[in-house]
Amino acid sequence: MAGLLAAMTVSLTGTRVSAIALPWFVLTTTGSPAQTGVVAFAEMAPYVLVKALAGPLVDRVGPRRISWVGDVVSATAAGTVVLLHALDLLPLGALVTLVAVVGAARGPGDLAKEIMIPEAAERGRVPLERATGLMGVTERLAQTAGPAAGGAMVALLGPLAGLAISVTCFALGSMIVAWALPRGMGHSAPAQEAPEAGQKGQEAGQEGYWRRFGQGFTFLRGEPLLLSVVVMVGITNLLDAAFSQVLVFVWARESGHDAAVVGLNSSVAGATAVGGSLVAAAVAHRMRRRPVFFVAFLLAGPTRFLVLAVDAPVWAMVTVFAVGGFAAGFLNPILGAISYERVPRHLLGRVNALRDSLAWAGIPLGGLVGGAAVVAAGLTPVLLAGGAAYALTTSLTGLRPEWRQLDRPRRTGPSVVPAPRERAGTTDGGRAERSP
Known part of the structure; x- marks a missing residue:
């Protein structure tokens, strides 16, 4: 390790x-x-x-x-x-x-x-x-x-x-x-995971690229919880990208601050996120994931938009970023655990590759969307709308039935590649993860 x-x-x-x-x-x-x-x-x-x-x-x-x-x-x-x-x-x-x-x-x-x-x-x-x-x-x-x-x-x-x-x-x-x-x-997964499967294991090792790719796609499509994670994190990643690439710099210019305040907020959030990750590493396996996950998302996401929208003093902004960073430290450990528990070991590569890429797809567009929105509506309305969209995305997602599975991890069998099929009810930067 x-x-x-x-x-x-x-x-x-x-x-x-x-x-x-x-x-x-x-x-x-x-x-x-x-x-x-x-x-x-x-x-x-x-x-x-x-x-x-x-x-x-x-x-x-x-x-x-x-x-x-x-x-x-x-x-x-x-x-x-x-x-x-x-x-x-x-x-x-x-x-x-x-x-x-x-x-x-x-x-x-x-x-x-x-x-x-x-x-x-x-x-x-x-x-x-x-x-x-x-x-x-x-x-x-x-x-x-x-x-x-x-x-x-x-x-x-x-x-x-x-x-x-x-x-x-x-x-x-x-x-x-x-x-x-x-x-x-x-x-390689077939050599490690399926030696006892005999001829099936040999056939799995000889599968072509596109069949393997299709297995990952089919498995992800049949996992409602993982799909819900991808959609939610994809939206929040887009909002995070708009915030970090455009909105925070426009706010610094329009409010009379400079890049030093932006750097201060980012450094404080990063430092407290390390503390949050350390706490998560120590105690997360004893905590109920679902309330921790959604409370952490609410503290880490919408608050940053709102504190800039109200033009709070620097000490208040630093406090909000510090609390949000600490909360964010709990997110990727939970997202990673969801994926590792629910995806068979020999499918991790193809499933996580699709999951992460879909969750990151909005990041290149975040700056474009944020810049166009500020030009069209002004900074404060965009910050308020971004914070509201963030809160609604995480809150409404948490009401979906598949999220009840979050506190009941399902261990997947590692030995044989399952035939792709639909499953009833079942990542984060991170890793689907939030963006780093």
């Missing part, structure tokens, strides 16, 4: 550092916000698309190998950016291509690490909620420390130094996967 969490920590930190260094690098070298946006899109679009399509491959090849390859490719592509720029051989087209390669590699690599969590928990004899809580701590620490380290490195040594740190993190992640994780961990 410790080796997997270490690999996740350094890889996610590299991603967070590059999220600061890369846009600033593009902006300072080109002077064009439009080109900066193009490069950002070039990373996120392949991330979501390739992650959606990579599930059957991860299940067939094995998550340990895919994780290692993803980190190696990410380090190589990011290192090529640094090298070509140093040689003055980096046109925009080459930069966009290399950034797209990084995004395409990060998607399957992140997915592979996530789906090794239940096996790592079993090997370490750790309760699943605690394991997903520790994963949440890892993500929140990377979310808090990565941007701070990236910003400091860029300020002191320039954006190219920040990219070099990302390269180092990706390379270190690949070494940890290769050396710290047991070689028997993360074998």
